[in-house]
Amino acid sequence: MADTTTGTTPLSATVATASAATFDVIVVGAGPAGSCAATVLARAGHRVALLERGAFPGAKNMYGGVIYPRILDRLHPQWWEQVPIQRWITRRSTMVMTETRALTIDFRSEAWGEPPYNGATAYRPDFDHWLADQAVAAGAHLLNATTAVGLLRDADQRIVGVRTDRPDGDLWASTVIACDGVNSFIAKEAGLHEELDPANYTLGVKETLALPRSVIEERFGVRDRHGVDIEILGGTSGVNGGGFLYTNLDTLAVGAVLKLPALAAQQTRPEEIIGRLKAHPAIAPLVEGGEIVEYSAHVIPEAGRSMMPTLTTDRLLVTGDAAAMCLAAGIWLEGVNFAMASGMAAGETVAEALASGDTSARGLGGYERRLRDSFVLADHDKLRRAPGLVLSDRVQHQYPEMITGVVERMFRVDNPEPKPGLRRILREERRAAGVRIRDLARDAWIGFRSFG
Amino acid sequence: MIIVCWRWVAPGDDARWGGVSSADSSALELALRLRESQPHHEPVHVITLGPPGAEQALRTALAAGADAATRIDAPVALQSSVTAAAIAGAIADLGDGLIDGSAGPTRLNWVICGDYSEDRGSGSTPAFIAADLDIAQALGLVAVDIGSVDGSDASTAAMTLFATRRLDGGRRERLEISAPAVISIEGSLMRLRRSSPMAELAAQQTTIAVIAGPNGPVDTPQELRAYRPRPRVLAAPAGDTTLDRVRSITGADQQNHHASETVELEPAAAAARVLEALRERGYLD
Numbered sequence: 001m002a003d004t005t006t007g008t009t010p011l012s013a014t015v016a017t018a019s020a021a022t023f024d025v026i027v028v029g030a031g032p033a034g035s036c037a038a039t040v041l042a043r044a045g046h047r048v049a050l051l052e053r054g055a056f057p058g059a060k061n062m063y064g065g066v067i068y069p070r071i072l073d074r075l076h077p078q079w080w081e082q083v084p085i086q087r088w089i090t091r092r093s094t095m096v097m098t099e100t101r102a103l104t105i106d107f108r109s110e111a112w113g114e115p116p117y118n119g120a121t122a123y124r125p126d127f128d129h130w131l132a133d134q135a136v137a138a139g140a141h142l143l144n145a146t147t148a149v150g151l152l153r154d155a156d157q158r159i160v161g162v163r164t165d166r167p168d169g170d171l172w173a174s175t176v177i178a179c180d181g182v183n184s185f186i187a188k189e190a191g192l193h194e195e196l197d198p199a200n201y202t203l204g205v206k207e208t209l210a211l212p213r214s215v216i217e218e219r220f221g222v223r224d225r226h227g228v229d230i231e232i233l234g235g236t237s238g239v240n241g242g243g244f245l246y247t248n249l250d251t252l253a254v255g256a257v258l259k260l261p262a263l264a265a266q267q268t269r270p271e272e273i274i275g276r277l278k279a280h281p282a283i284a285p286l287v288e289g290g291e292i293v294e295y296s297a298h299v300i301p302e303a304g305r306s307m308m309p310t311l312t313t314d315r316l317l318v319t320g321d322a323a324a325m326c327l328a329a330g331i332w333l334e335g336v337n338f339a340m341a342s343g344m345a346a347g348e349t350v351a352e353a354l355a356s357g358d359t360s361a362r363g364l365g366g367y368e369r370r371l372r373d374s375f376v377l378a379d380h381d382k383l384r385r386a387p388g389l390v391l392s393d394r395v396q397h398q399y400p401e402m403i404t405g406v407v408e409r410m411f412r413v414d415n416p417e418p419k420p421g422l423r424r425i426l427r428e429e430r431r432a433a434g435v436r437i438r439d440l441a442r443d444a445w446i447g448f449r450s451f452g
Numbered sequence: 453m454i455i456v457c458w459r460w461v462a463p464g465d466d467a468r469w470g471g472v473s474s475a476d477s478s479a480l481e482l483a484l485r486l487r488e489s490q491p492h493h494e495p496v497h498v499i500t501l502g503p504p505g506a507e508q509a510l511r512t513a514l515a516a517g518a519d520a521a522t523r524i525d526a527p528v529a530l531q532s533s534v535t536a537a538a539i540a541g542a543i544a545d546l547g548d549g550l551i552d553g554s555a556g557p558t559r560l561n562w563v564i565c566g567d568y569s570e571d572r573g574s575g576s577t578p579a580f581i582a583a584d585l586d587i588a589q590a591l592g593l594v595a596v597d598i599g600s601v602d603g604s605d606a607s608t609a610a611m612t613l614f615a616t617r618r619l620d621g622g623r624r625e626r627l628e629i630s631a632p633a634v635i636s637i638e639g640s641l642m643r644l645r646r647s648s649p650m651a652e653l654a655a656q657q658t659t660i661a662v663i664a665g666p667n668g669p670v671d672t673p674q675e676l677r678a679y680r681p682r683p684r685v686l687a688a689p690a691g692d693t694t695l696d697r698v699r700s701i702t703g704a705d706q707q708n709h710h711a712s713e714t715v716e717l718e719p720a721a722a723a724a725r726v727l728e729a730l731r732e733r734g735y736l737d
Contacts, residue, residue: 022650049649055468055469055471059468125468129468141653143652143653146649146652164649166646166648166652167645167646167647167648168648168649168650169648169649171649
């Protein structure tokens with residue numbers, strides 16, 4: 001309620017009585033998680049409000065990456081015939097980089113360029129807009145340019161809706177689904193997050209470079225709408241993280257994901273790091289001549305399972321990045337699919353709870369069960385230790401030196417010296433990189449447990 | 453009735469990023485405040501011209517409190533005079549006797565436009581609308597005294613509005629504007645109110661009238677270039693030393709022989725003197 005004496009409106013409020021609920025469910029955030037949740041609920045016949053703080057879904061997005069939309073098979077069969085993508089990824093390269101060396105493992109599959117496809121680059125203003133349109137077509141009420149600023153609670157402190165930044169902006173509902181991204185104010189206000197640790201977050205910084213479509217296809221060796229995804233270990237100027245380079249139709253997304261405390265300690269500006277990555281001999285010929293058309297940055301929840309909040313409380317569920325469901329496990333870098341899957345699971349759970357008339361934490365217990373039964377928590381549980389391993393100093397600094405050193409020695413011809421044995425090269429390069437056998441064995445064991 | 457004319461523009465023809473200027477938003481807010489200042493309900497009708505994507509902006513206007521909205525289905529890039537004729541036609545079609553006042557309480561009082569559009573056009577559309585409707589115009593208003601509206605008896609009272617208009621050179625002009633009139637206002641005048649969520653949802657369900665508009669002619673896009681004065685041939689500066697030549701070239705210690713000059717002449721002679729002065733100073737060949 002507006003405070004008429006001061007003219008201010010508190011961000012959250014206890015309301016005397018929740019008048020007849022305006023909606024059955026309020027979904028906060030029209031990203032992939034929110035739109036999927038809203039679609040499921042609207043199709044189940046519920047009154048759903050889908051709140052989006054941007055001018056339209058995706059308008060404020062800064063994403064530049066690969067989306068794996070196979071999870072949409074259930075929600076939108078034949079989704080690939082409609083979804084607005086840039087390029088279907090048919091080449092996946094993993095690059096290990098030091099200042100002067102780069103080892104690339106390059107894989108290509110033409111099968112990924114045909115239905116049902118694998119991953120695709122996409123502009124999120126297009127992708128999210130399309131996904132939200134599906135929710136609206138199903139009957140959800142989309143409210144653009146509307147920010148949820150807090151939760152409404154009744155006298156018993158039960159959540160009964162959300163307060164928005166609009167005049168007369170209180171919206172009542174029996175359940176709220178928080179899909180409001182990495183910095184979820186709703187989840188924080190509900191007390192679902194433990195104390196935030198900056199070490200659990202990375203900063204993703206990205207430049208979008210415009211190049212003619214033909215130049216991109218020539219440089220990256222692709223045709224039609226096929227594209228390339230290059231993930232880079234190293235190349236981040238000594239800051240723990242990783243680099244990336246993705247092909248869109250007539251732009252490239254190049255950038256880095258940087259561990260926050262390491263970035264702060266190094267006192268290097270992120271755009272300098274991108275600049276050095278672009279100047280690396282392995283990257284420069286690919287991005288040369290590209291005109292910067294966008295520079296953006298965003299925080300990413302990187303620590304996976306170990307930073308996830310409580311996912312369910314009475315009348316509230318948390319999904320997607322708001323629940324830290326981004327998977328940053330080195331060889332697997334995913335997030336949008338986890339958001340969509342968690343949104344769908346939240347929608348199904350709330351529909352079930354509304355049918356049974358129990359939207360308490362117990363009534364919403366099916367949410368976590370659904371996530372555990374799907375890849376969302378199964379992958380996160382299995383890869384629980386992977387983010388820590390990938391962002392560790394050894395993987396970030398010592399192993400790239402060691403691996404590229406080994407490969408350089410393997411392929412270097414030192415005549416008249418005879419070829420050294422591989423064991424000797426490994427031993428010498430391991431020592432040169434300062435890697436202890438004990439640490440190598442430990443990391444190998446964690447890697448085997450995670451990825452094996 | 454109050455008509456608000458919006459120029460909807462979508463950068464790159466992507467309707468998702470489309471919208472109206474702050475001056476257009478300000479025009480609607482003024483219309484709503486004028487309506488609220490009256491004892492009777494004076495309908496506010498918003499008109500825009502553009503493709504179906506423009507309707508999202510009209511729904512924003514409806515959510516904010518406009519009573520009705522019309523979209524003229526036509527290209528956004530029409531020439532101002534064509535745009536204005538289409539809008540004037542749409543206004544005339546809203547009811548018989550609307551413009552000449554014979555419609556009584558529902559007669560047209562104000563046509564309010566923004567002073568500039570999002571794509572910074574010529575700003576001439578409001579003037580063309582006034583000419584087409586054959587009513588007064590007061591353009592470029594920077595202040596409007598809403599309390600000055602006298603409309604206690606909608607059917608008979610002559611509605612007047614006091615406003616301040618921007619002139620060149622930072623000057624201002626106070627105007628007493630009698631309805632019906634076309635006015636255009638600056639974006640800084642007022643900010644459009646935000647609507648409630650429920651009004652926003654209701655507006656999404658409201659039917660927007662669509663009428664067919666002209667297909668052309670369209671404005672020829674002007675190439676924007678930085679101002680480049682034509683080159684002039686200058687003699688090498690006189691002086692034996694560098695300092696002398698700098699003094700000569702800058703005229704630092706010389707009396708300005710191009711000082712301003714005030715003359716009293718007949719118009720034809722004055723025009724000839726202006727041309728002569730421009731030639732003397734190298735601006736004309």
